[in-house]
Amino acid sequence: MSAFLCPSVPPASVLRNAIRHSRSVTSRSPPRHPYPSRISINNSYAVPNISEDSSSVPIDVVADVKTERIVVLGGTGFVGSAICKAAASKGIEVVSLSRWSGKPSYADPWVDQVTWKAGDVFYAPWDEILAGATAVVSTLGGFGNEEQMKQINGEANIVAVGAAKDHGVPKFVLISVHDYNLPSFLLSSGYFTGKRKAESEVLSKYPASGVVLRPALIYGKRKIDGFEIPLDLIGRPLERFLLAAENFTRPLNSIPGSDLLLSPPVSVDDVALAAINAVFYDNFFGVFTIEQIREAAAKLRS
Numbered sequence: 001m002s003a004f005l006c007p008s009v010p011p012a013s014v015l016r017n018a019i020r021h022s023r024s025v026t027s028r029s030p031p032r033h034p035y036p037s038r039i040s041i042n043n044s045y046a047v048p049n050i051s052e053d054s055s056s057v058p059i060d061v062v063a064d065v066k067t068e069r070i071v072v073l074g075g076t077g078f079v080g081s082a083i084c085k086a087a088a089s090k091g092i093e094v095v096s097l098s099r100w101s102g103k104p105s106y107a108d109p110w111v112d113q114v115t116w117k118a119g120d121v122f123y124a125p126w127d128e129i130l131a132g133a134t135a136v137v138s139t140l141g142g143f144g145n146e147e148q149m150k151q152i153n154g155e156a157n158i159v160a161v162g163a164a165k166d167h168g169v170p171k172f173v174l175i176s177v178h179d180y181n182l183p184s185f186l187l188s189s190g191y192f193t194g195k196r197k198a199e200s201e202v203l204s205k206y207p208a209s210g211v212v213l214r215p216a217l218i219y220g221k222r223k224i225d226g227f228e229i230p231l232d233l234i235g236r237p238l239e240r241f242l243l244a245a246e247n248f249t250r251p252l253n254s255i256p257g258s259d260l261l262l263s264p265p266v267s268v269d270d271v272a273l274a275a276i277n278a279v280f281y282d283n284f285f286g287v288f289t290i291e292q293i294r295e296a297a298a299k300l301r302s
Ligand SMILES: NC(=O)c1ccc[n+]([C@@H]2O[C@H](COP(=O)([O-])OP(=O)(O)OC[C@H]3O[C@@H](n4cnc5c(N)ncnc54)[C@H](OP(=O)(O)O)[C@@H]3O)[C@@H](O)[C@H]2O)c1
Pocket: 073, 074, 075, 076, 077, 078, 079, 080, 097, 098, 099, 100, 101, 102, 119, 120, 121, 122, 139, 140, 141, 142, 152, 156, 175, 176, 177, 178, 215, 216, 217, 218, 219
């Protein structure tokens, strides 16, 4: 399935739209807005018997724009916490579900803006977690033995997609992985088979709104037990180098597995913004490559 990208929306037109949509927006018609629902504007108008300098009076226009409430599965993880942080900064209500940790151990202002739940996705109280959710963003995935990888990358996400669908959540965003043009015997590992099963589930249960992001290596500052591992020190220059060298390395792309060396890493902030872009815009669905993730992030930034 191909990816559908939303047009970029400049702030002024967003504001105009927000005012135009001043009645309750109940359908998920694109685009929905990450902007405050109360807008104050200056307006000039003619009123008899009032002195001239009162011609510019601030009035309040209440625009009852639908707010987003997202559930991030794995919100304490490396990618999940970046998504929670980005969502909170855009005024989205965020609920996170993670297995052991529940809430991050470090303090940061955005941490207090998220509702943290601890629990295993296989036994989650979905009625409570998904109540009122407008999207689920899943970062569930990881490594281990074959069975563990099939379970966390595949089954855990399949359970989550089913729960979201059953509870009427209109959008599901899955953080998956690039296939690195690996030979098929390597793609048959539990990690990749799990990922692709989860992708199929998202795309079949959400054919017109499901989103699959396929990043390669993700860099940023990974926090582990109070320590910060600055993966960006290597990731960022490597991304720049590989993007700049793309024209020269393209002929090598046909060599199986060459993507392991040649696919550019992507920043965790770009993955987070691409996920938020997916939450906001109904016309953003399908499978997104590394390059499309970067483009989607740039659109939300602009
Ligand atoms: N990092 C990369 O370079 C990279 C590259 C490409 C794709 N990806 C994909 O991106 C996703 C996120 O990666 P990440 O590096 O952020 O992983 P991570 O740091 O290990 O985060 C995974 C999160 O999922 C939670 N989790 C795991 N099993 C769960 C379960 N059964 N129920 C509830 N929560 C559960 C974990 O919570 P607990 O800690 O409490 O278990 C944690 O919060 C993964 O799907 C990964 O395959 C990552």
